[in-house]
Amino acid sequence: xxxxxxxxxxxxTLTISGKVDVEHIERLEDTLxxxxxxxxxxxxxxxxxxxxxxxxxxxxxxxxQKELEKNHGKIFFVSFCPAVLEVLENAGIAKYFxxxxxxxxxxxxxxxxxxSV
Numbered sequence: 109x110x111x112x113x114x115x116x117x118x119x120x121t122l123t124i125s126g127k128v129d130v131e132h133i134e135r136l137e138d139t140l141x142x143x144x145x146x147x148x149x150x151x152x153x154x155x156x157x158x159x160x161x162x163x164x165x166x167x168x169x170x171x172x173q174k175e176l177e178k179n180h181g182k183i184f185f186v187s188f189c190p191a192v193l194e195v196l197e198n199a200g201i202a203k204y205f206x207x208x209x210x211x212x213x214x215x216x217x218x219x220x221x222x223x224s225v
Contacts (some may be wrong), residue, residue: 109124109125109127109128109129109132109135109136109157110124110125110126111123111124111136111139113139113143114143114156114187115151115160116197116215118136118149118150118222119150119152119215119218119219119222120143120150120151120152121151121152121153121154121211121215122143122151122152122159122172123153123154123157124136124153124154125155125157125158126157126159126160127158127159127160128158128161128165128168129158129160129162129164129165129184130161130162130164133162133164133165133168135166136165137168138169140168140171140172141172144172144174144175144176144179146218149176149179149180149182149183149185149224150181150184150192150218150221151171151172151181151186152183152185152186152211152214152215153169153182153183153184153186154185154186154187154214155186155187155188155189155192155209156186156187156188156189156222158188158192159190159191159192160192161188161192161195161196166195166196166199166201168169169183169185169205170204171199173204173205174211174221175218176208181224182206182218182221183206183210184206184214184217184218185207185208186207186208186209186210186211186213186214187203187207187208187209187210188205188207200220201224207217
């Protein structure tokens, strides 16, 4: 699993690629926790290159979303691959993730959220 972080104004984009599995989950959890502790309120997680998402990965995303929402923040996701989306749907949690087809679409929508705050 690879993780890159980019900052553009108030919006942080986390790009993840590879497998989000037990072997890599601690790194993802630490990254998300560090971002939230550093007052990241508006997070886009680009998952278009994630080819596997474990239940612990799902939990990490749900936990980050909950923490951001406590602080009036927002989290958007970009492009889950069909296999990962199927897992999220089967787990009954896909409906909790606000997902966009492209980073640009998610970014523009996030700008609107920031303007309304």
